[in-house]
Amino acid sequence: MDFQLTDEQTMIRDAVRQFAEAEVAPMAAEIDREHRTPLEIIPRLAEQGLLGMFVPAEYGGAALDQLSYIIAVEELARVCATTSVMVEAHNSLAVWPILAYGTDAQKEALLPAMAAGEAMGAFGLTEPGAGTDVAAMTSTARPVDDGYILNGQKVFITGGGYAKTFVVFAKTTSEGPAHRQISAFIVDRDTAGFSVGEGERKMGIRASSTPPLMFSDVYLPKDALLGREGQGFEIAMKTLDGGRIGIAAQGLGIAQGAFEASVDYANQRVQFGRPIGSLQAIQWILADMSTDIEAGRLLTDRAAWLEGNGEPHAKAAAQAKLFCGQLASRVAGQAIQVHGGNGYTEAYPVERAYRDAKITEIYEGTNEVQRLVIAKQVLTERRVGA
Numbered sequence: 001m002d003f004q005l006t007d008e009q010t011m012i013r014d015a016v017r018q019f020a021e022a023e024v025a026p027m028a029a030e031i032d033r034e035h036r037t038p039l040e041i042i043p044r045l046a047e048q049g050l051l052g053m054f055v056p057a058e059y060g061g062a063a064l065d066q067l068s069y070i071i072a073v074e075e076l077a078r079v080c081a082t083t084s085v086m087v088e089a090h091n092s093l094a095v096w097p098i099l100a101y102g103t104d105a106q107k108e109a110l111l112p113a114m115a116a117g118e119a120m121g122a123f124g125l126t127e128p129g130a131g132t133d134v135a136a137m138t139s140t141a142r143p144v145d146d147g148y149i150l151n152g153q154k155v156f157i158t159g160g161g162y163a164k165t166f167v168v169f170a171k172t173t174s175e176g177p178a179h180r181q182i183s184a185f186i187v188d189r190d191t192a193g194f195s196v197g198e199g200e201r202k203m204g205i206r207a208s209s210t211p212p213l214m215f216s217d218v219y220l221p222k223d224a225l226l227g228r229e230g231q232g233f234e235i236a237m238k239t240l241d242g243g244r245i246g247i248a249a250q251g252l253g254i255a256q257g258a259f260e261a262s263v264d265y266a267n268q269r270v271q272f273g274r275p276i277g278s279l280q281a282i283q284w285i286l287a288d289m290s291t292d293i294e295a296g297r298l299l300t301d302r303a304a305w306l307e308g309n310g311e312p313h314a315k316a317a318a319q320a321k322l323f324c325g326q327l328a329s330r331v332a333g334q335a336i337q338v339h340g341g342n343g344y345t346e347a348y349p350v351e352r353a354y355r356d357a358k359i360t361e362i363y364e365g366t367n368e369v370q371r372l373v374i375a376k377q378v379l380t381e382r383r384v385g386a
């Protein structure tokens with residue numbers, strides 16, 4: 001067992017950390033306060049190779065391994081959760097399914113622009129009446145002679161405000177089991193009948209765009225279909241299996257940032273004539289925070305390793321996301337405790353971390369859904385671990 005990062009992974013971590021500190025951290029508090037999506041960062045993310053991380057070099061991507069990707073997401077989340085989810089949703093939820101299920105023609109047509117940041121991607125699965133219960137979706141893509149007619153609505157779509165390439169799920173039939181009725185489509189933003197609503201004003205990741213999508217008699221040619229008819233549910237679930245590792249990394253990054261701020265504060269803040277870091281009560285909080293983060297990182301790295309090596313990873317991804325989502329909320333709360341009253345104000349970054357952390361327990365499957373995925377497997381496996 002090797003716990004060392006490779007030279008390439010170390011280089012990527014250092015490069016993304018430097019970029020995040022120099023160009024992302026300075027804007028993080030302001031874009032949060034203003035609920036403003038930082039579109040200006042997209043070309044810079046592309047230049048850093050962060051928008052085509054799994055994309056093969058022939059399509060203009062960085063062709064990196066899964067672990068490098070989650071290291072990058074963690075480093076971005078450490079300073080700005082919004083920027084990390086912009087990168088995560090694009091890579092995991094839009095680029096990945098096109099790479100995994102697209103035809104050569106679809107990959108050639110879409111991936112170079114996506115890797116270059118000229119066409120950001122988004123994933124349209126959730127509907128007002130179909131969140132956890134994906135198969136309850138009511139969007140339809142009615143087959144016609146030369147394609148499909150798409151009607152319906154999606155909600156909470158990360159990147160919806162600026163994305164160009166949308167992976168959208170809709171039912172192509174009403175026959176058979178509900179989950180087999182779903183197909184996946186690639187929909188361009190400029191398609192007639194497709195409109196994007198106002199973004200939600202959110203508790204955290206406030207600068208991330210999360211609008212509804214509306215489809216009214218949208219004509220899609222046959223080659224807009226991703227995978228086969230009826231394969232949409234499988235595509236969505238497999239996409240989320242990988243995406244969840246990215247959200248685990250996001251939770252870790254938020255926690256890591258809050259931890260570092262807490263260590264700095266504990267060393268600086270003086271009460272009773274000495275830094276509060278010399279108090280055992282504060283030391284124990286810091287010890288618990290660091291232990292949580294290291295445990296979460298092991299789960300996340302392992303899930304990424306399994307995925308990168310083509311091994312089954314649905315349970316490992318769910319475990320990493322469940323654990324890291326919860327630890328992000330826990331650690332961010334502890335960070336506020338270490339900061340006392342200051343932590344409760346916008347003057348310190350832990351207030352933002354506390355608000356940002358919660359979403360990692362909700363999107364790409366709630367904690368409860370992760371438990372369902374894990375439980376389904378452990379009931380048959382019985383033995384925990386290798």
Ligand SMILES: Cc1cc2nc3c(=O)[nH]c(=O)nc-3n(C[C@H](O)[C@H](O)[C@H](O)COP(=O)(O)OP(=O)(O)OC[C@H]3O[C@@H](n4cnc5c(N)ncnc54)[C@H](O)[C@@H]3O)c2cc1C
Binds near residue numbers: 125131155202364367
């Ligand atoms: C900021 C943000 C960004 C998002 N980005 C995207 C995106 O890019 N694309 C996209 O398609 N969606 C996106 N979503 C949607 C997100 O994935 C859903 O909100 C999430 O899956 C939960 O669905 P829901 O909100 O409808 O909750 P519900 O499904 O209504 O769940 C409500 C509660 O009931 C629990 N519950 C439901 N069913 C069960 C069950 N069977 N067993 C146990 N508990 C259950 C849930 O765990 C939760 O606690 C985003 C959401 C947010 C808030």
